[in-house]
Amino acid sequence: MNKNMLYRKIPKVDVLLEEEKLQLLITKYSRETVMEAVHLEMDRLRAFIGQCEEEEEGLQQIEQLRERIEQRVSAMHTPNMRKVINGTGTILHTNLGRAPISREHMQRIAEVATGYSNLEYNLEEGRRGERYSHFEKLLCKITGAEAAMAVNNNAAAVMLILSSLAKGGEVVVSRGELVEIGGKFRIPDVMEQSGAALVEVGTTNKTHYDDYENAITEETKALLKVHTSNYRIVGFTDTVGIDELIPLAKKHDLPVIEDLGSGVLIDLSKYGLTYEPTVQNSIEKGADVVCFSGDKLLGGPQAGIIIGKKKYIDKMKKNQLTRALRIDKFTATALELVLQEYLSEEKAIQNVPVLRMITRSLEEVTKEARRLCTMLKRAKLPAAIEVVSCESQIGGGSLPLERIPSMAVAIRPEKISVAELEDRMRALPVPVIPRVFNDMVVLDVRTIEKESVKLIVEQLKELDVMEETSKAARR
Numbered sequence: 001m002n003k004n005m006l007y008r009k010i011p012k013v014d015v016l017l018e019e020e021k022l023q024l025l026i027t028k029y030s031r032e033t034v035m036e037a038v039h040l041e042m043d044r045l046r047a048f049i050g051q052c053e054e055e056e057e058g059l060q061q062i063e064q065l066r067e068r069i070e071q072r073v074s075a076m077h078t079p080n081m082r083k084v085i086n087g088t089g090t091i092l093h094t095n096l097g098r099a100p101i102s103r104e105h106m107q108r109i110a111e112v113a114t115g116y117s118n119l120e121y122n123l124e125e126g127r128r129g130e131r132y133s134h135f136e137k138l139l140c141k142i143t144g145a146e147a148a149m150a151v152n153n154n155a156a157a158v159m160l161i162l163s164s165l166a167k168g169g170e171v172v173v174s175r176g177e178l179v180e181i182g183g184k185f186r187i188p189d190v191m192e193q194s195g196a197a198l199v200e201v202g203t204t205n206k207t208h209y210d211d212y213e214n215a216i217t218e219e220t221k222a223l224l225k226v227h228t229s230n231y232r233i234v235g236f237t238d239t240v241g242i243d244e245l246i247p248l249a250k251k252h253d254l255p256v257i258e259d260l261g262s263g264v265l266i267d268l269s270k271y272g273l274t275y276e277p278t279v280q281n282s283i284e285k286g287a288d289v290v291c292f293s294g295d296k297l298l299g300g301p302q303a304g305i306i307i308g309k310k311k312y313i314d315k316m317k318k319n320q321l322t323r324a325l326r327i328d329k330f331t332a333t334a335l336e337l338v339l340q341e342y343l344s345e346e347k348a349i350q351n352v353p354v355l356r357m358i359t360r361s362l363e364e365v366t367k368e369a370r371r372l373c374t375m376l377k378r379a380k381l382p383a384a385i386e387v388v389s390c391e392s393q394i395g396g397g398s399l400p401l402e403r404i405p406s407m408a409v410a411i412r413p414e415k416i417s418v419a420e421l422e423d424r425m426r427a428l429p430v431p432v433i434p435r436v437f438n439d440m441v442v443l444d445v446r447t448i449e450k451e452s453v454k455l456i457v458e459q460l461k462e463l464d465v466m467e468e469t470s471k472a473a474r475r
Contacts, residue, residue: 006049006058011065013038021066025073037072041065084431085452089406089444091357092396096433098295098302099396100353105337112333119329131332132317138339142265143290144283145307149317150294150335151325155190157291157304158259160325162194162222164316165255165289169221174207174239175200177226187226187259196221206238212245216252223249225258225287227277246286255288255312262398263292263305265342266349271359274402279307288312294331296396299354300338301331357446358394362405368453369407369445375457376409383421384412390435392446410440421463428459 016022016038017031025034045065049058084096092098101109122129130136132149139148151157162171171191178187178200191198199220201211212223223245242258249256260279269275276297282290289312294303304325306316316322327335341348349355369387376385392406413421421441425432435442443456 002055003049003058006055006062007046009059009062010042010045013042016066016069019066021070025070029073029077033076034069034073037069037076041069041072044068082431084433085456086447087408087432087434087443087445087456089390089392089408089435089447090395091354091392091447092296092394092398093447094396099299101301101334101338102351102353104351105334108337109330109333113330117329117333119332130317131327131329134332135336135339138336138343139305139307142339142342143279143307145290145309147310147313148305148307149313149322150306150327150331151304151322152327152331153302154259154261154263154291154293154304156325157306158187159190159194160304160316160319160321161257161289161291161306161312162191162196162224163321164319165257165312166221167195170197170199170217170219171222171224171257172199172201172212172215172220173224173226174202174211176202176204176207176239177224177228207240208238209240209244209248212240213248216248216254220252220254222255222257225256227258227260227262241285242282242287243285249288255309256286257289258282258287258291260290260292262296262396263294264297266345266355268297268358271349273358273404274399276399283307294335294338296398297354297394298338299348299352301334303327303331303335305335353449357392358404360446362407365446366407368448368450369409372443372445372448372453372456373409375453376411376460379457379461381411381460381463382414384414386410388440388442390442390444392444404446406444406446408435408442408444410442412440416463424463425460428462430455430459432456432459 013035017026017034022034022038042065045061048061052058052061086093086096088096090096118129120129120131121127122133135150136148139145151160173187173191178198188198197219199215201207201215225242225245242256245256260277260282262276264276264278265280267275267278279290279292287308289306289308291304291306292298294300294305298305306313338352341351349359366387373385373387376383386409388408388410390406390408391403393404394402411421412418416424418436418439418441422434422436425434425441432443435444445453448456
């Protein structure tokens with residue numbers, strides 16, 4: 001094999017740049033962008049020739065140079081963040097963006113975000129307003145709290161609360177509630193950053209009323225309860241409920257703070273799930289400050305929502321950290337829209353995607369799985385396709401033991417491996433993210449919106465074409 005001959009066949013950069021196809025790319029994008037793509041593809045081509053053993057393969061790569069340059073330029077101008085179809089059955093999939101926002105809500109957010117808005121402007125009084133005002137009354141009406149605000153996530157909420165109410169003092173918390181909230185971020189570390197000192201009481205599996213009482217000193221600034229929404233300790237356990245801590249806190253004039261983590265505004269046990277304490281329940285029992293996530297069981301945007309007694313919320317609004325942790329106009333708009341749905345439980349179940357997925361009946365999910373299966377079979381894909389039973393999960397650190405009966409479409413490809421099919425599904429224009437088990441690619445339809453079914457079928461049709469194309473390329 002004459003590699004020197006192959007290297008000589010690689011066109012010169014200045015010659016390439018004068019060709020019509022690349023001139024069009026320069027006009028559409030820029031000379032600098034095209035030059036960068038040319039140099040990168042030239043380096044890739046030379047490296048390929050240096051390692052290839054077949055002259056025909058080298059010639060083929062040289063012929064494809066212009067096409068690869070065009071593809072690279074296009075990729076450089078294609079946003080990396082994009083929509084994907086979630087076929088995993090995990091409803092709050094942290095890696096896939098957790099709670100999806102409804103199309104109707106996004107249209108309204110787009111109207112607000114593409115122009116100016118009254119984010120911090122009081123239209124009635126014609127003067128500066130407060131960004132929390134758009135959803136504070138809603139939160140208070142739904143939860144029964146006196147006041148409310150929001151920051152950019154629940155870890156930030158915990159830090160702001162402790163910084164405002166306990167900086168320089170001690171906060172008493174059960175050892176069994178010192179959770180890691182994901183990404184190696186831990187409650188003790190968040191507390192340390194707030195300037196409050198952690199006082200652990202009890203043991204991992206058991207904490208008693210006396211443990212809290214004996215830990216209170218002149219340095220104690222608050223009692224903290226952390227709802228372990230992302231794991232469960234079972235067996236020989238004991239905890240102290242928020243209602244038991246309230247009298248103790250009042251006796252020592254201390255606020256009781258509760259971090260609910262996931263935060264749910266509807267009793268999901270009515271829909272066949274394990275009971276999860278609601279935000280309203282914490283306020284009813286007397287918690288002074290409660291915080292929870294906006295993008296978990298609430299089904300809204302990423303946010304740390306803080307509700308409770310007005311005197312404490314007012315202190316947080318004045319804290320200098322608040323500006324660093326504040327939400328933007330997108331989040332404020334989305335929060336208001338999602339919370340409006342909760343004025344009616346029926347509307348919330350219908351219009352908040354997370355709640356709709358959680359409460360979809362097995363009958364409805366089965367019907368949808370059969371529809372997808374039929375459409376894929378009609379497409380005559382080179383694969384064995386069938387409907388199989390499976391289990392969905394809530395995910396996102398919420399209801400960790402909960403499994404929801406569901407149905408899925410299983411695909412066993414005939415021409416390519418399961419791993420190859422999964423790779424190609426992730427490379428589709430709108431990537432499809434499946435589960436893989438028992439040598440099958442599985443699409444759990446509980447997390448697939450109805451309007452995505454047709455798109456899945458249309459895209460998977462192309463995979464057979466891709467297989468033939470790749471074979472031809474190898475030849």
